[in-house]
Amino acid sequence: MTEKFLARLLDEASRPYRAAGHFAYGFSRGKLSSDCIFRELLRRGVFPAAGGRFLDLGCGQAGLASWLLAARKLFESGDWPADWPEPPRVAELRGFELMAKDVARGRAALADREPQVVIRQGDICKTDFGRADIVTILDVLHYIDHPNQEDILRRVRAALPPGGVFLTRVGDAEAGLYFHVCDWVDRAVTFVRGHRLPTLYYRSLADWAELLRKLGFEVETVPMSEGKPFANVMLVARVPV
């Protein structure tokens, strides 16, 4: 039952990428179907139904935006699992991404959703975050050195109101072999995408959680590597009301 629903959600979220070319469409289908975080953030109701202003930092080709819009559309048409919470409304979603090609694919796919969805090219170490109710940074922070990571988290906290949610996923540098597999895959993928072998900046899960708590967040951690030999952890950080 849920499998069939997930297939419809995948179709709905990936369809816009047909307008962005074969690669964008194939990538969307592969990523949104194989990465458990997209399903889990809906099934667990990580974002409140009221939703609001989203800010996705390092958004790639904006797959998360398309996924959330598709989820809301299916929910409003009455097509939604009875035991899942209501998905968030997206009042606006701003995405920032470093790579021009990803920005172009995201824009081509979601052009007809502007101005609700706006994808911009920018380095999140430098861009002004403005205000948001929900901030997401999925699999991005390890590309950024430690002082800039801390500055970004501080500015994310400043952008959020009481009740605001910050969702991130990081690799746990103290997870032994699983972490090393994760690290190796990351380097290989970055290299294949045409970049130099990057320096990656990890922390232990305890360090991430401590950093967020010091900024005033309440922090929940959830393993998020299902079916893969990775050490990925989802951190849900909430601003106390």
Ligand SMILES: C[S@@+](CC[C@H](N)C(=O)[O-])C[C@H]1O[C@@H](n2cnc3c(N)ncnc32)[C@H](O)[C@@H]1O
């Ligand atoms: C592994 S991808 C994840 C993309 C997206 N968050 C997702 O979950 O599908 C990491 C992304 O972070 C982007 N990125 C890395 N450093 C960045 C920076 N300083 N500013 C903006 N984007 C950055 C990369 O270009 C890449 O698209």
